[in-house]
Amino acid sequence: MIEFNLDILSKRIKELRVQLNMYQKTLGEKVGVERNTIAMYETGKSRPSFEVLVRLAQIFGTTTDYLLGLTDFE
Numbered sequence: 001m002i003e004f005n006l007d008i009l010s011k012r013i014k015e016l017r018v019q020l021n022m023y024q025k026t027l028g029e030k031v032g033v034e035r036n037t038i039a040m041y042e043t044g045k046s047r048p049s050f051e052v053l054v055r056l057a058q059i060f061g062t063t064t065d066y067l068l069g070l071t072d073f074e
């Protein structure tokens with residue numbers, strides 16, 4: 001099983017959202033979750049499902065490996 005750092009995932013979701021000048025609510029709408037769910041991802045209180053993780057990567061134009069901290073290349 002692949003281990004990843006939840007702190008890195010949380011940080012990268014927030015950083016990429018801010019880079020796109022996107023509100024949590026807007027990102028949640030694009031992904032299909034509530035604003036407070038995005039906030040929980042960004043604070044490390046919750047993990048996105050596989051489907052949401054893939055949608056986040058697509059929206060941010062990056063890979064799931066980058067979001068999970070498995071690589072440092074966007």
